Amino acid sequence: MRYQKVLTAAVLSLCVFAGDRADAALLGVDVSSWQSSVNWNSMKNAGVQFGFARATMGTVDYDSQFASNMNNSRAAGIPIGPYHYGYPNTAMNPLSATVKQDAINEATDFVNRIKPYYDANPGWYLRPVLDVEELPSNAEVNTVAEQRAYLSAWVKDFNSVVKERLGVDVIIYCNSNYASNYFTADLASFDLWIARWTYNSNTPPSASQLGIWSNAGYDFWQYSDSGSLGGENPLDLNHFPGTLNDLQQYLVGGEPPLEGDYNGDGVVNAADYTKWRDTWTRTNTDLSADGNKNGVIDSGDRDVWAANYGAAAASAMGVPEPTALLLLGVGAATLGARRR
Structure with missing residues (x-):
């Protein structure tokens, strides 16, 4: 599910029934220990239909609220996925073999933390996310071209561990600056969660703001970092351009949705x-x-x-x-x- 594809479908629908629009969308949140204890039943009552929760940062820091968020969101009936805040800037020598090992160490730590949830409840949790917000910067890697090559290699090495152990690719979270300047073109094959704060879910990012994903479009969009919802403030708010049935393609494990089962009863x-x-x-x-x-x-x-x-x-x-x-x-x- 990519935004441009949904938009195209909306245009095509005008040929079928005048006035119809494909304006289906889901409201989501992403949380971490910054929110302390989230009341997921309140989130459900406020209209939240999916979420993401921080699990790990680097190799040394677990999010203290991760287990609570994963368990309580599921109890409230809200699909949720884990995310890792990456530290690709931690390798002491970015041009050496430590680059690969740095990414592998972080990915291994992340998967160790999240795999039990996927194993216990297949078909419930959303795919894992790699949150990319840090750049290497030292004497060996300091130009945009060098940082782009380094960061892209780091992401691929990180993903290789996730793919091998969970069978799925990560979703990449980044802002427009990273999407435009710090990823090689081949990373557009990954699904994108774009951070572009317009503070209005009806004002999505343009294709030019998606960088290497300008043709593919986004899968998830974080449109606000200061929402107030379900008793939490501030809170990151997210938009998914599709239905709950569409969201199922991002779940890990379990059976795929049965075609024609429109009421979801199997x-x-x-x-x-x-x-x-x-x-x-x-x-x-x-x-x-x-x-x-x-x-x-x-x-x-x-x-x-x-x-x-x-x-x-x-x-x-x-x-x-x-x-x-x-x-x-x-x-x-x-x-x-x-x-x-």
């Missing part, structure tokens, strides 16, 4: 058809029945449901006219289902 049946029917042509943030991921509820989403439910059983239902939606009923009890 079964593709008539209830999912009803969910699709009831959101047909609506202009709201509920795109859970957007099976073909084009940013609008349309007949293509019925086709996705039908392909997974069974074309023969679905054919009798047809594609309703928008004006006749309320007249259409489905006998759920008489229909079969496709289960995992």
